[in-house]
Amino acid sequence: MKSDDLIKAMNGLDEDLLQRADAYRGRVYRKGMRIPVVLASVAAVILLILIGARIVSRRENKAPGNTGEVVQTETGNTETAVSEASMSKNTDDRSLKKPDRIHVYWQDREYVYNKEDTLYDLVYPVIEKCWNAGDTAFGHPLVQLTMVDEIDEEGMKDLSRIVFEYDDPARWSYGSWQNSPQNTYVFFKNRRGMAVVCQDQNWRQHAFFPVIEEDAGYDTLWTIWEQMAEAEDPEMISESEIASGEMTETVSEDTSLTERTVPDIESLTKGVYSFAQVKDITDKLTGFSYEELEKAWGVPGEPLIVDTKGWYLHVCFWRSGEYSLDVALTREGYVEKALTYRTEDEPTIW
Amino acid sequence: MEDREIVDLYWKRDEQAIRETEQKYGAYLFKIAQNILNDEEDSRECVNDTYFKAWCSMPDDRPEKLASYLSKIVREDAYDVYRYRNRKKRRDSEMTLSLSELDECISSAETTEEAVDHHLLSEAISRFLHTLPEESIAAFVGRYYYADSVKDIARSLRMSEARLKSLLFRIRKKLKEYLEKEGFTL
Numbered sequence: 001m002k003s004d005d006l007i008k009a010m011n012g013l014d015e016d017l018l019q020r021a022d023a024y025r026g027r028v029y030r031k032g033m034r035i036p037v038v039l040a041s042v043a044a045v046i047l048l049i050l051i052g053a054r055i056v057s058r059r060e061n062k063a064p065g066n067t068g069e070v071v072q073t074e075t076g077n078t079e080t081a082v083s084e085a086s087m088s089k090n091t092d093d094r095s096l097k098k099p100d101r102i103h104v105y106w107q108d109r110e111y112v113y114n115k116e117d118t119l120y121d122l123v124y125p126v127i128e129k130c131w132n133a134g135d136t137a138f139g140h141p142l143v144q145l146t147m148v149d150e151i152d153e154e155g156m157k158d159l160s161r162i163v164f165e166y167d168d169p170a171r172w173s174y175g176s177w178q179n180s181p182q183n184t185y186v187f188f189k190n191r192r193g194m195a196v197v198c199q200d201q202n203w204r205q206h207a208f209f210p211v212i213e214e215d216a217g218y219d220t221l222w223t224i225w226e227q228m229a230e231a232e233d234p235e236m237i238s239e240s241e242i243a244s245g246e247m248t249e250t251v252s253e254d255t256s257l258t259e260r261t262v263p264d265i266e267s268l269t270k271g272v273y274s275f276a277q278v279k280d281i282t283d284k285l286t287g288f289s290y291e292e293l294e295k296a297w298g299v300p301g302e303p304l305i306v307d308t309k310g311w312y313l314h315v316c317f318w319r320s321g322e323y324s325l326d327v328a329l330t331r332e333g334y335v336e337k338a339l340t341y342r343t344e345d346e347p348t349i350w
Numbered sequence: 351m352e353d354r355e356i357v358d359l360y361w362k363r364d365e366q367a368i369r370e371t372e373q374k375y376g377a378y379l380f381k382i383a384q385n386i387l388n389d390e391e392d393s394r395e396c397v398n399d400t401y402f403k404a405w406c407s408m409p410d411d412r413p414e415k416l417a418s419y420l421s422k423i424v425r426e427d428a429y430d431v432y433r434y435r436n437r438k439k440r441r442d443s444e445m446t447l448s449l450s451e452l453d454e455c456i457s458s459a460e461t462t463e464e465a466v467d468h469h470l471l472s473e474a475i476s477r478f479l480h481t482l483p484e485e486s487i488a489a490f491v492g493r494y495y496y497a498d499s500v501k502d503i504a505r506s507l508r509m510s511e512a513r514l515k516s517l518l519f520r521i522r523k524k525l526k527e528y529l530e531k532e533g534f535t536l
């Protein structure tokens with residue numbers, strides 16, 4: 001048999017297969033095309049905020065003493081992000097007055113960031129950065145945002161977090177890789193890209209690097225990721241094995257969160273979880289309330305790591321879409337077993 | 351225009367059928383031929399032959415999915431041209447590369463060539479592909495049916511070229527094992 005026999009035989013493939021292949025490629029490609037749409041949407045938010053602020057500024061200039069005016073802009077296009085421009089500019093300098101809240105309308109949903117919210121602090125720097133960059137021209141921030149390469153690491157971090165966090169159905173899966181006894185890199189991956197969290201030996205997170213396909217090193221990371229995934233033992237670790245460890249919470253910079261013993265590991269069972277249940281399980285697993293953890297760790301979705309006799313239990317909970325609980329067991333920084341509890345899927349192992 | 355309406359035109363012997371086909375699938379068919387032949391003039395000729403063959407085969411045939419139906423015609427036509435041309439000189443085309451990759455699956459023993467029943471082989475490959483996940487089917491069909499470049503497939507599947515190559519390598523390996531298990535002499 002020669003290879004051209006195979007090529008010729010391929011002509012007799014099921015039409016169903018050809019259609020499925022075409023449909024899949026089309027679907028994936030269209031999804032991928034959403035990335036620039038997202039970036040453009042974020043850019044549109046910034047631009048509209050700036051335009052709104054400029055309008056306010058002009059009005060202020062025309063009517064001295066009239067401060068704090070709020071200009072609200074809207075569009076009928078639900079795919080376009082629009083912001084309530086509650087920022088105003090001091091006429092004497094270019095400093096940006098922080099709005100009490102930022103509204104983002106994106107994909108039929110409204111996201112409100114109040115000043116006291118953790119996410120506000122992530123969104124605002126991007127806006128501020130663009131504001132500062134737009135000193136000479138309004139078009140400039142748009143360029144800055146759409147050309148990702150031109151954003152510095154901090155800007156990239158903020159932007160990626162916004163993009164990744166609010167890609168509604170997207171959820172991260174993750175693994176970890178240790179390159180030295182001191183540092184462990186935890187990979188978070190979804191279909192858009194990967195992020196790497198660098199943690200020190202005390203599991204204290206100290207860096208966050210979003211990595212997208214265009215970035216140098218993406219392929220290397222993918223290879224590592226695949227090797228990790230392929231090395232996985234498909235057998236699920238028994239819950240009794242987990243339960244045999246004395247689980248203590250070890251990471252916190254908040255002095256109120258000191259070491260405590262996890263009271264009820266048996267509550268960790270496969271299943272579908274509501275947000276209330278996730279809160280409850282989190283509490284039982286860690287001894288801390290969800291609110292305490294959110295306060296201590298910031299954005300939900302970041303891992304909570306619990307030490308159990310050389311094993312580390314990662315608990316991730318998500319608030320995009322429905323709530324779920326992801327658990328990965330790792331030892332010495334390597335992913336050994338992983339259980340994933342999702343709200344709509346059967347528990348999966350990778 | 352819907353496929354069904356275009357097919358109706360063929361059945362009515364309305365030449366508008368060719369124009370509609372060209373408008374809807376011209377670029378698609380040209381891409382397939384060009385992937386195989388790497389020659390614009392030959393590719394255009396193949397596409398025109400495809401229209402003619404479609405005109406001759408309908409009525410009689412009433413394809414439900416015109417794209418697949420036409421793609422098979424143009425692919426077969428382009429492949430015949432390719433083989434004819436390659437007897438004289440091999441050219442650097444995606445088909446050449448994809449053929450050389452598929453060589454890994456089989457031996458070069460010419461004694462078995464005559465025994466190969468292409469129909470059975472097609473069925474076996476289809477059965478094998480049905481066992482794969484969607485992503486793998488798309489990658490394999492893209493590479494070995496459409497002869498698309500690795501770069502194009504990787505872009506459309508939103509994966510790196512390195513990952514795609516690794517995926518294709520694994521599929522070829524599995525296919526080889528599958529065909530051996532099915533009794534094909536490789």
